[in-house]
Amino acid sequence: MTFASPATGPIRSGAEYVASLRGRGLRVFLMGEVVAEPVDHPIIRPSINAVAETYDLAGRDPDLATAVSPYTGERINRFLHLATSTEDLVAQGRMQRRLGQLTGTCFQRCVGMDALNALHSVTFEVDARHGTTYHQRFLAFVTAMHRGNLVIGGAMTDVKGDRSKAPHEQSDPDLYLHVARRTEAGVYLTGAKAHQTGCLNSHWLVVMPTARLGPADRDYAIVAALPVETPGLTFLYGRQSCDTRSAEPGEPDAGNVRFSGQEALIVFENVFVPWDRVFLHGETDFAAMLVERFTCYHRRSYVCKTGVGDVLIGAAATAAEHNGVEGASHVRDKLVQMTHLNETVYGVGLAASHQGRPMASGVMLPDEMLANVCKHHVTSVPFELGRLAQDLAGGLMVTMPSLGELADPSVGPLLRKYLQARSDVPTEARLRILRLIENMTLGRNAVGYLTESLHGAGSPEAQRIQIRRGMALDVKKELARRLAGVDPADAAEPG
Ligand code: SF4
Ligand code: FE
Numbered sequence: 001m002t003f004a005s006p007a008t009g010p011i012r013s014g015a016e017y018v019a020s021l022r023g024r025g026l027r028v029f030l031m032g033e034v035v036a037e038p039v040d041h042p043i044i045r046p047s048i049n050a051v052a053e054t055y056d057l058a059g060r061d062p063d064l065a066t067a068v069s070p071y072t073g074e075r076i077n078r079f080l081h082l083a084t085s086t087e088d089l090v091a092q093g094r095m096q097r098r099l100g101q102l103t104g105t106c107f108q109r110c111v112g113m114d115a116l117n118a119l120h121s122v123t124f125e126v127d128a129r130h131g132t133t134y135h136q137r138f139l140a141f142v143t144a145m146h147r148g149n150l151v152i153g154g155a156m157t158d159v160k161g162d163r164s165k166a167p168h169e170q171s172d173p174d175l176y177l178h179v180a181r182r183t184e185a186g187v188y189l190t191g192a193k194a195h196q197t198g199c200l201n202s203h204w205l206v207v208m209p210t211a212r213l214g215p216a217d218r219d220y221a222i223v224a225a226l227p228v229e230t231p232g233l234t235f236l237y238g239r240q241s242c243d244t245r246s247a248e249p250g251e252p253d254a255g256n257v258r259f260s261g262q263e264a265l266i267v268f269e270n271v272f273v274p275w276d277r278v279f280l281h282g283e284t285d286f287a288a289m290l291v292e293r294f295t296c297y298h299r300r301s302y303v304c305k306t307g308v309g310d311v312l313i314g315a316a317a318t319a320a321e322h323n324g325v326e327g328a329s330h331v332r333d334k335l336v337q338m339t340h341l342n343e344t345v346y347g348v349g350l351a352a353s354h355q356g357r358p359m360a361s362g363v364m365l366p367d368e369m370l371a372n373v374c375k376h377h378v379t380s381v382p383f384e385l386g387r388l389a390q391d392l393a394g395g396l397m398v399t400m401p402s403l404g405e406l407a408d409p410s411v412g413p414l415l416r417k418y419l420q421a422r423s424d425v426p427t428e429a430r431l432r433i434l435r436l437i438e439n440m441t442l443g444r445n446a447v448g449y450l451t452e453s454l455h456g457a458g459s460p461e462a463q464r465i466q467i468r469r470g471m472a473l474d475v476k477k478e479l480a481r482r483l484a485g486v487d488p489a490d491a492a493e494p495g
Helices: 014-022 047-062 086-103 111-130 135-147 215-220 242-245 285-303 304-322 328-353 370-377 383-392 403-407 412-418 427-441 446-455 460-470 474-486
Strands: 028-030 066-068 075-077 153-155 178-182 186-193 204-207 223-225 232-239 264-276 278-281
Touching: 014 047, 014 215, 028 223, 047 075, 047 264, 086 285, 086 304, 086 328, 111 153, 111 278, 153 446, 178 215, 178 278, 178 474, 186 223, 186 278, 215 304, 215 370, 223 264, 242 403, 285 328, 285 370, 285 460, 304 328, 304 383, 304 427, 304 446, 328 370, 328 383, 370 383, 383 427, 383 446, 403 412, 403 427, 412 427
Parallel strands: 028 232, 153 204
Antiparallel strands: 066 075, 178 186, 186 264, 204 223, 223 278, 232 264
């Protein structure tokens, strides 16, 4: 097997993780310029810090953020662990909430975790039907990832071209990632993956199909693992609102100085993957199952946003306190409303994990209906929390001058004097909290808190389709008819 592990052994801390990303020679473009070393780029670094926090949390709280690998016997980060019990699924959700609290943004590792868990059962079932050997290859890959305690990025979303057409019907075949060529040694992949969360911050990528495929889409039915530094990959880094604030001298206007999310468009040009890293090749009949299982895991992973919601609730409460209004009944009521909405998401997400069911391969899959309902709440709840936080913050959040000016000898004293609220609260503390609310609801981390909540793991309509499929109206109508004494023979013909 050809899986490189770091020469230094497993990564055990955020600092070791950051060091492991250096010198990889990736081809990265940001704002039209080549990024020589992403680790040192001021706009990219906060996203790396967010992933580093997943390692540091594992060091501080191993019960919460690590598990023991059944393949190596060593402690590994929980993001690499395959969930074999409902307790494992619930533990993922608790860890995700904590990391949301610590970073206030997207910490990027859930996609890889959810991809591994989905692939465990799907590769097992493909082998059972087709007599292939994908599952053993997949387990060898997982074992290597456990040895290095590495970060895996799951890459599912294709750019999709004309949405009314299947992959093989597109005017340009590259609009879905596909096998352009195959040899005795492996496959060559061409195409692109969009919105790739944390891809640069990963060590390995796992590519997967994005949609249900038909027999004519055979070249598009590809699942494969590859190192992020594989030749032929180009990363076009996504801009985020207010991202250049992270590159300005001084820091307080960034709002959340340390942490941010990351998305990029990855372009594949004849990227080689050897056969031992290919986990699906041409079995179009399993593409839909893989997408559904992955989204089932990933949609309940969005409890991550409840940790971010905790930060926003705390910021809103602090802003009210700074203004001296925390005792007002409407303020308390708004904080109760924010908490009620936030806990609703967490409750449904954890319930999806508690109600998991075992797959034939031995992993545990969350409840599909509850996972979809969790994510569907996430498409609206953070927006309402954002509205309430802005309500409590007041308009100064978007009209105040740069915090850098507090240090200016002529302007600084004026700002401190006129932007003072409660006399016992330093003006700078008040303004920093407002900058954090701006960062989360309008600025850089609104990408993760709002728009990613809407479209990540599938846009709202994708969850409504799954909810419609699972709503079992016939069963429910029968319950009603029985209690109402309506003869089943009197049922209307399905229209
Ligand atoms: Fe994880 Fe949430 Fe980021 Fe998705 S949006 S990768 S679930 S932190
Ligand atoms: Fe995401």
